Amino acid sequence: MFSTRNFNRSKPILFILILFPSLLWAYQFVTGNLGVNPIEKLMDELGLMALRLIIITLMITTLSNIKPLKSIVVLRRMIGLFAFYYVCLHFSTYIVLDHFLDIQFIVQDIIKRPFITFGFISFLFLIPLASTSTNNMIKRLGFKLWKKIHYLIYPVAILASMHFYVLVRADKTEPVIYMGIIILLLLHRIFKRLTRSQLAQ
Amino acid sequence: MKILGSEITPYKTYLNRRKFIKGSLASAMLTTVTSSAFANHDSDFSVYTKKLNENDKLNSYEEITTYNNFYEFGTHKKHPHLNSGNFKPRPWAIKIDGLVKKPQTFDLEKILSNVTIEDRVYRLRCVEAWSMVIPWQGFQLSELIKMAEPLSSAKYVQFVTVFRPEEMPGQQKRTIIWPYREGLRMDEAMNPLTILATGLYGHEMPNQNGAPIRLVVPWKYGFKSIKSIVEIRFLDTQPETSWETLAPWEYGFYANVNPNVNHPRWSQGTERRIGEFKRRETLMFNGYEKEVAHLYKDLDLTKFY
Numbered sequence: 001m002f003s004t005r006n007f008n009r010s011k012p013i014l015f016i017l018i019l020f021p022s023l024l025w026a027y028q029f030v031t032g033n034l035g036v037n038p039i040e041k042l043m044d045e046l047g048l049m050a051l052r053l054i055i056i057t058l059m060i061t062t063l064s065n066i067k068p069l070k071s072i073v074v075l076r077r078m079i080g081l082f083a084f085y086y087v088c089l090h091f092s093t094y095i096v097l098d099h100f101l102d103i104q105f106i107v108q109d110i111i112k113r114p115f116i117t118f119g120f121i122s123f124l125f126l127i128p129l130a131s132t133s134t135n136n137m138i139k140r141l142g143f144k145l146w147k148k149i150h151y152l153i154y155p156v157a158i159l160a161s162m163h164f165y166v167l168v169r170a171d172k173t174e175p176v177i178y179m180g181i182i183i184l185l186l187l188h189r190i191f192k193r194l195t196r197s198q199l200a201q
Numbered sequence: 202m203k204i205l206g207s208e209i210t211p212y213k214t215y216l217n218r219r220k221f222i223k224g225s226l227a228s229a230m231l232t233t234v235t236s237s238a239f240a241n242h243d244s245d246f247s248v249y250t251k252k253l254n255e256n257d258k259l260n261s262y263e264e265i266t267t268y269n270n271f272y273e274f275g276t277h278k279k280h281p282h283l284n285s286g287n288f289k290p291r292p293w294a295i296k297i298d299g300l301v302k303k304p305q306t307f308d309l310e311k312i313l314s315n316v317t318i319e320d321r322v323y324r325l326r327c328v329e330a331w332s333m334v335i336p337w338q339g340f341q342l343s344e345l346i347k348m349a350e351p352l353s354s355a356k357y358v359q360f361v362t363v364f365r366p367e368e369m370p371g372q373q374k375r376t377i378i379w380p381y382r383e384g385l386r387m388d389e390a391m392n393p394l395t396i397l398a399t400g401l402y403g404h405e406m407p408n409q410n411g412a413p414i415r416l417v418v419p420w421k422y423g424f425k426s427i428k429s430i431v432e433i434r435f436l437d438t439q440p441e442t443s444w445e446t447l448a449p450w451e452y453g454f455y456a457n458v459n460p461n462v463n464h465p466r467w468s469q470g471t472e473r474r475i476g477e478f479k480r481r482e483t484l485m486f487n488g489y490e491k492e493v494a495h496l497y498k499d500l501d502l503t504k505f506y
Contacts, residue, residue: 037473
């Protein structure tokens with residue numbers, strides 16, 4: 001049995017572990033050690049990290065159904081906020097480094113290219129999640145409404161994995177694995193709901 | 202990562218070795234026209250730089266050999282460099298068939314003894330919107346076509362890459378329908394810009410760049426420049442090509458570099474030149490408009506992309 005305290009204690013270590021890649025990539029970028037096409041590499045790494053963190057937040061909810069891991073939910077907020085952090089870095093790399101603030105081009109790109117549209121909507125949906133993440137906000141909104149807002153994580157995860165899927169040219173194995181995990185996690189939730197409503201009857 | 206010049210067999214040595222092999226086979230009847238024309242280019246960059254446009258700068262050997270799309274060795278850009286060590290580009294032969302006077306197989310040695318190797322510094326524009334400037338060594342495809350003696354009914358040329366899954370790990374997975382295939386219209390194939398390259402930067406062609414012999418068609422997206430060619434077929438109908446078969450709505454047979462026709466998933470208006478920070482404008486026909494625009498004057502390039 002892991003207690004809430006166990007998980008809370010692991011937070012500082014987790015914080016550093018999840019933050020570290022971004023600092024490393026930034027350092028490698030500045031010192032010219034991110035390979036031959038550093039902007040592309042930076043964007044890919046940041047995006048992939050964001051997608052993985054989004055999936056981990058979904059996993060945490062599922063894992064918390066297992067009795068001994070019940071308290072793992074206390075990690076969810078931090079990891080969710082880190083997902084938002086990496087999405088922001090990913091998006092600003094695209095805007096600033098890749099397209100040099102050519103806003104007209106970027107707007108066109110977002111509207112015209114489905115994969116960019118998916119990614120952008122996913123980013124937009126994350127904003128209300130991140131901004132309502134404080135305890136204070138939960139209190140002000142009430143848990144019910146807050147929970148409804150946070151269902152947005154489902155479209156976020158689906159759109160983010162589609163964003164990755166459409167981007168890949170030939171070997172879709174990796175995006176398909178992520179999509180598969182997301183679908184399994186969602187199916188588990190649906191299954192849980194159905195059984196619960198049956199029990200209620 | 203730094204690649205020392207000494208780690209790579211200099212192209213000159215390679216050619217000399219080839220000359221030696223030929224000599225030992227006592228094929229004295231073949232006249233040697235190739236080897237004398239080579240300078241040792243690795244020490245003398247001016248050979249290439251004087252062929253450059255004023256806006257272009259050569260990409261480094263490291264950039265050209267560690268960032269490749271060659272799915273036979275894996276789909277990541279670094280895979281060809283990392284996974285191509287077991288590939289054996291020699292001995293090598295190219296099968297010539299289809300609409301030719303006489304189908305036959307040419308040893309690479311024989312081909313090379315009949316052509317003149319020259320330096321060609323070309324821009325390479327990938328369909329993924331990045332580009333490089335590469336100093337190739339090679340010869341005009343037209344020279345090989347003349348050797349092949351196609352019939353007048355031949356209107357297209359198809360190229361096939363070698364299939365060796367044991368040496369090319371990417372081929373163990375069906376990301377593409379192997380072997381990789383490409384094609385050109387006959388007039389495109391005969392254009393003086395179209396070359397078969399056998400080396401770069403004065404070195405024999407690295408495995409990850411398409412050893413020992415590959416096509417370079419500088420006004421088309423990089424995927425047209427098929428690597429490690431083992432078969433050339435002459436046809437009267439437009440051949441199937443790999444990317445077109447995989448996603449016809451994204452990749453056409455012509456695949457001319459064209460900033461006005463976007464890829465459905467991204468813009469082709471600009472490109473990132475490897476080594477540069479800001480994107481640059483993509484040029485019509487990759488800047489070779491003068492040389493090739495006439496080939497397409499009757500073609501709707503938005504339809505035949």
